[in-house]
Amino acid sequence: xxxxxxxxxxxxxxxxxxxxxxxxxxxxxxxxxxxxxxxxxxxxxxxxxxxxxxxxxxxxxxxxxxxxxxxxxxxxxxxxxxxxxxxxxxxxxxxxxxxxxxxxxxxxxxxxxxxxxxxxxxxxxxxxxxxxxxxxxxxxxxxxxxxxxxxxxxxxxxxxxxxxxxxxxxxxxxxxxxxxxxxxxxxxxxxxxxxxxxxxxxxxxxxxxxxxxxxxxxxxxxxxxxxxxxxxxxxxxxxxxxxxxxxxxxxxxxxxxxxxxxxxxxxxxxxxxxxxxxxxxxxxxxxxxxxxxxxxxxxxxxxxxxxxxxxxx
Amino acid sequence: xxxxxxxxxxxxxxxxxxxxxxxxxxxxxxxxxxxxxxxxxxxxxxxxxxxxxxxxxxxxxxxxxxxxxxxxxxxxxxxxxxxxxxxxxxxxxxxxxxxxxxxxxxxxxxxxxxxxxxxxxxxxxxxxxxxxxxxxxxxxxxxxxxxxxxxxxxxxxxxxxxxxxxxxxxxxxxxxxxxxxxxxxxxxxxxxxxxxxxxxxxxxxxxxxxxxxxxxxxxxxxxxxxxxxxxxxxxxxxxxxxxxxxxxxxxxxxxxxxxxxxxxxxxxxxxxxxxxxxxxxxxxxxxxxxxxxxxxxxxxxxxxxxxxxxxxxxxxxxxxxxxxxxxxxxxxxxxxxxxxxxxxxxxxxxxxxxxxxxxxxxxxxxxxxxxxxxxxxxxxxxxxxxxxxxxxxxxxxxxxxxxxxxxxxxxxxxxxxxxxxxxxxxxxxxxxxxxxxxxxxxxxxxxxxxxxxxxxxxxxxxxxxxxxxxxxxxxxxxxxxxxxxxxxxxxxxxxxxxxxxxxxxxxxxxxxxxxxxxxxxxxxxxxxxxxxxxxxxxxx
Numbered sequence: 114x115x116x117x118x119x120x121x122x123x124x125x126x127x128x129x130x131x132x133x134x135x136x137x138x139x140x141x142x143x144x145x146x147x148x149x150x151x152x153x154x155x156x157x158x159x160x161x162x163x164x165x166x167x168x169x170x171x172x173x174x175x176x177x178x179x180x181x182x183x184x185x186x187x188x189x190x191x192x193x194x195x196x197x198x199x200x201x202x203x204x205x206x207x208x209x210x211x212x213x214x215x216x217x218x219x220x221x222x223x224x225x226x227x228x229x230x231x232x233x234x235x236x237x238x239x240x241x242x243x244x245x246x247x248x249x250x251x252x253x254x255x256x257x258x259x260x261x262x263x264x265x266x267x268x269x270x271x272x273x274x275x276x277x278x279x280x281x282x283x284x285x286x287x288x289x290x291x292x293x294x295x296x297x298x299x300x301x302x303x304x305x306x307x308x309x310x311x312x313x314x315x316x317x318x319x320x321x322x323x324x325x326x327x328x329x330x331x332x333x334x335x336x337x338x339x340x341x342x343x344x345x346x347x348x349x350x351x352x353x354x355x356x357x358x359x360x361x362x363x364x365x366x367x368x369x370x371x372x373x374x375x376x377x378x379x380x381x382x383x384x385x386x387x388x389x390x391x392x393x394x395x396x397x398x399x400x401x402x403x404x405x406x407x408x409x410x411x412x413x414x415x416x417x418x419x420x421x422x423x424x425x426x
Numbered sequence: 427x428x429x430x431x432x433x434x435x436x437x438x439x440x441x442x443x444x445x446x447x448x449x450x451x452x453x454x455x456x457x458x459x460x461x462x463x464x465x466x467x468x469x470x471x472x473x474x475x476x477x478x479x480x481x482x483x484x485x486x487x488x489x490x491x492x493x494x495x496x497x498x499x500x501x502x503x504x505x506x507x508x509x510x511x512x513x514x515x516x517x518x519x520x521x522x523x524x525x526x527x528x529x530x531x532x533x534x535x536x537x538x539x540x541x542x543x544x545x546x547x548x549x550x551x552x553x554x555x556x557x558x559x560x561x562x563x564x565x566x567x568x569x570x571x572x573x574x575x576x577x578x579x580x581x582x583x584x585x586x587x588x589x590x591x592x593x594x595x596x597x598x599x600x601x602x603x604x605x606x607x608x609x610x611x612x613x614x615x616x617x618x619x620x621x622x623x624x625x626x627x628x629x630x631x632x633x634x635x636x637x638x639x640x641x642x643x644x645x646x647x648x649x650x651x652x653x654x655x656x657x658x659x660x661x662x663x664x665x666x667x668x669x670x671x672x673x674x675x676x677x678x679x680x681x682x683x684x685x686x687x688x689x690x691x692x693x694x695x696x697x698x699x700x701x702x703x704x705x706x707x708x709x710x711x712x713x714x715x716x717x718x719x720x721x722x723x724x725x726x727x728x729x730x731x732x733x734x735x736x737x738x739x740x741x742x743x744x745x746x747x748x749x750x751x752x753x754x755x756x757x758x759x760x761x762x763x764x765x766x767x768x769x770x771x772x773x774x775x776x777x778x779x780x781x782x783x784x785x786x787x788x789x790x791x792x793x794x795x796x797x798x799x800x801x802x803x804x805x806x807x808x809x810x811x812x813x814x815x816x817x818x819x820x821x822x823x824x825x826x827x828x829x830x831x832x833x834x835x836x837x838x839x840x841x842x843x844x845x846x847x848x849x850x851x852x853x854x855x856x857x858x859x860x861x862x863x864x865x866x867x868x869x870x871x872x873x874x875x876x877x878x879x880x881x882x883x884x885x886x887x888x889x890x891x892x893x894x895x896x897x898x899x900x901x902x903x904x905x906x907x908x909x910x911x912x913x914x915x916x917x918x919x920x921x922x923x924x925x926x927x928x929x930x931x932x933x934x935x936x937x938x939x940x941x942x943x944x945x946x947x948x949x950x951x952x953x954x955x956x957x958x959x960x961x962x963x964x965x966x
Binding site: 237238323324325327328329330331332333334335338342343346347420421422423 | 479481485510511512513514515518519521523526527528529530531532540541544545576578589592
């Protein structure tokens with residue numbers, strides 16, 4: 114296992130390198146002078162020259178690339194063109210709200226969805242199954258912002274139990290953080306609960322038809338033991354995949370929810386930077402998102418071999 | 427009092443007016459007796475046994491009438507938890523496919539221990555000791571290591587021994603064995619049959635043994651019940667059933683069992699060599715980038731010839747390399763070295779495009795007719811696809827397809843229908859028609875009758891022989907079943923671990939085997955002392 118882990122981590126390096134090259138070329142290969150693109154229509158020749166020098170555009174491409182990569186390795190992602198602050202600080206600031214909301218959302222979804230899926234599969238074709246599937250369709254099809262505004266109306270405006278929107282760091286005031294995180298997490302979880310419950314149900318239904326489940330029953334085991342010890346672990350691999358990719362998606366793209374609840378997270382930073390053509394920030398965000406995907410995939414793959422001893426690399 | 431008494435049991439599909447799948451059957455088993463329940467697929471033999479265990483698939487099948495008494499207690503009256511208590515302690519069951527019957531993600535030792543956890547209050551040390559003792563009883567070597575293994579790390583025979591250990595650890599009075607040796611090689615089958623018989627004698631367990639194989643019946647049964655399409659046809663002591671069957675169905679079933687005595691050699695019709703394989707080698711796993719471990723030498727220096735109008739059988743157990751040979755010849759995989767000549771033309775090493783003119787000379791019939799026909803294509807579309815691809819006008823190909831369907835004995839109007847509308851035997855006929863549509867010089871049949879019931883198997887074998895007589899096609903027949911080989915092959919090559927250990931006319935190889943391995947295969951064939959079609963022991 115340790116050698117496998119090291120091999121997989123090493124294998125991630127070329128992937129990240131390819132992403133880095135792509136991100137680097139994104140700016141350099143756009144038609145026209147990158148400096149002119151960056152500076153916008155109203156730039157003076159002086160400003161253009163300044164941008165060129167600061168980006169090192171007057172030097173050969175390979176020199177630019179090694180310098181850029183060297184900077185990345187030292188944590189230097191460049192400076193935002195708009196706010197003039199280091200990109201790393203900007204991203205680090207916005208990262209935590211997103212990570213917190215993502216973690217709460219995924220935990221909540223798993224806790225609710227897996228038992229729901231198990232119940233639906235076990236009571237296949239009963240009213241429980243139908244109820245779970247109906248909820249699942251709703252969770253998928255109602256747009257996130259509708260759920261978000263409905264929750265705000267109910268819990269924040271009508272009942273007044275929770276604040277409408279905003280974000281406070283947990284280190285600052287945990288109770289205030291929790292009160293503000295509940296609604297966005299619930300909003301996002303509606304999709305993930307639907308998705309994970311559906312996946313658990315489908316995967317478990319397959320497994321419940323397997324011979325070894327019949328063997329387990331023939332041994333005189335209780336239904337609970339049959340379900341949780343024999344069936345669930347065999348059904349876990351596809352469910353893990355959904356949970357993992359779901360988490361990666363939550364890190365990179367929850368713009369709508371962040372907007373609805375006014376959370377200063379990565380999703381909004383991404384959209385803002387794209388509109389502002391803040392290339393250094395966009396580059397950093399692409400690198401970060403790819404890094405999260407590579408990392409999550411690594412963890413998912415490792416979890417496979419823990420769940421199923423037949424999977425060995 | 428009988429140990430198990432099934433009285434007038436009826437099982438039906440769990441729906442309003444659902445179809446009856448088991449009709450009014452009565453079976454009794456005395457303590458310590460080994461009773462075989464024989465029948466073809468769809469006879470209801472497995473359903474009857476699952477009903478006894480209370481394991482009928484929920485919502486699909488249910489008992490509609492009758493009683494199942496175990497030690498005088500009606501199992502059908504018990505609550506689910508009472509029934510759970512009876513399982514593994516009073517009655518237990520082993521299944522056909524030990525790979526899928528064991529949970530792949532738990533160690534086998536733990537899976538056996540689980541039975542003790544569910545039904546006893548033994549200490550951990552006692553449980554461990556009992557499991558080890560049971561593993562020893564089922565004849566497993568190196569029991570500590572085996573107990574710590576996952577199912578996929580064990581062989582098929584070892585897995586079935588684990589299943590048996592699991593079933594018998596609490597000394598139930600009844601063991602239900604549902605085709606427990608069907609998925610195993612003959613030599614392994616022999617060992618498992620002996621193990622079941624030995625344990626049964628030592629522990630006085632009664633066994634209800636479900637099988638489709640008359641050879642196995644002859645080998646182990648005390649008494650026999652014959653089932654057909656949900657009805658009980660006939661029952662009696664094993665010798666009576668084998669020697670003086672009363673019912674037509676039983677007679678037909680016995681007559682369909684191919685004899686192990688090789689059929690007399692046929693006069694050769696042609697001198698033309700259809701297939702010439704020389705020094706064929708295949709390595710698996712070699713040359714892959716960063717591959718770990720050494721390559722497997724799956725086929726080693728295999729050479730043989732098949733003349734037009736003749737059938738060569740390649741027999742061997744799983745892992746012997748027989749299917750790899752077939753796949754190399756078909757170019758489904760690339761051989762590592764060696765020559766393959768079809769109709770005098772060297773085809774090994776040809777490119778995809780260079781191979782195309784020769785592809786049609788080689789056609790294949792696969793093992794599982796349920797998976798080898800595309801379910802979305804009509805029978806006609808399946809058959810004409812090949813010829814049309816080679817430039818035959820569609821109308822002509824369709825006319826030919828109709829002729830072929832007639833030749834393989836399919837009813838009129840089959841052409842426009844889809845595969846799921848046909849039985850397994852019919853599908854295999856369709857697969858043969860599809861292969862013949864290309865007018866091949868060589869037909870490769872890879873276990874082509876292994877998935878079929880014995881009576882259907884006999885029909886398909888007859889069909890192949892008939893077609894061969896008419897078209898003079900050469901047949902390469904891959905099989906694990908010596909009985910089938912003895913009846914259809916002119917020559918036989920016996921393979922073991924990638925090598926041909928014996929090769930010659932069927933009468934010589936199977937009649938007077940020279941190699942130890944061939945002899946051990948023949949000795950392992952169940953029921954070899956009984957001449958089934960003639961209802962008498964084999965004449966010495």
